[in-house]
């Protein structure tokens with residue numbers, strides 16, 4: 613045991629006995645996060661072309677600035693001079709940035725600390741868990757889940773609103789895109805590890821706990837989604853960017869939104 617620990621400590625960065633393509637996962641994560649994280653950052657700071665009635669980009673909901681179109685303005689903060697998305701994006705970035713899955717992904721992809729299981733890391737074995745500054749801040753994830761669920765509620769409202777056109781009820785391609793987007797975001801958020809703990813943590817026996825039956829059913833549901841949390845994380849990230857892009861293209865007149873109904 614001690615011999616193998618010594619052997620691991622002696623490994624230099626990237627040194628390993630593994631013969632598989634261990635580098636493929638961290639490399640694709642690094643490229644994927646750079647691409648979609650980069651797009652999201654660009655879109656958030658634009659402050660234009662985020663609304664094409666009845667579609668509102670998910671990056672801009674709820675819309676809280678006086679510059680928001682009247683149809684979707686929830687609050688009119690007239691002191692705010694920048695893109696309305698910035699007012700709310702700290703919640704979403706905080707939620708995604710502290711997500712248990714993304715932490716593992718970017719620790720490996722960007723910090724190469726370690727780059728993969730049983731592969732030499734660049735600073736040796738100095739990881740002490742997330743018990744000291746700055747990594748202890750990652751524990752704020754359990755608080756980000758609550759405002760994130762509120763924002764998710766607004767996204768569901770926006771999706772229902774996307775069925776209401778100026779001539780009444782209808783379905784456009786954008787309606788379906790918003791619907792798929794909010795379902796994927798819900799699958800991601802409701803599979804959250806922190807939510808799973810909120811639902812089922814701290815009890816020794818569900819049948820003895822207050823609201824034990826409801827908590828058990830909720831815990832089962834969250835656990836079901838949690839099994840594929842990484843997949844939900846990626847697909848929802850890609851689709852939310854594509855949804856913003858679609859709204860942006862329609863709003864700027866580059867494409868027209870075909871009506872299905």
Ligand code: FES
Nearest residue numbers: 711712804805806
């Ligand atoms: S652990 Fe990923 S969203 Fe909470």
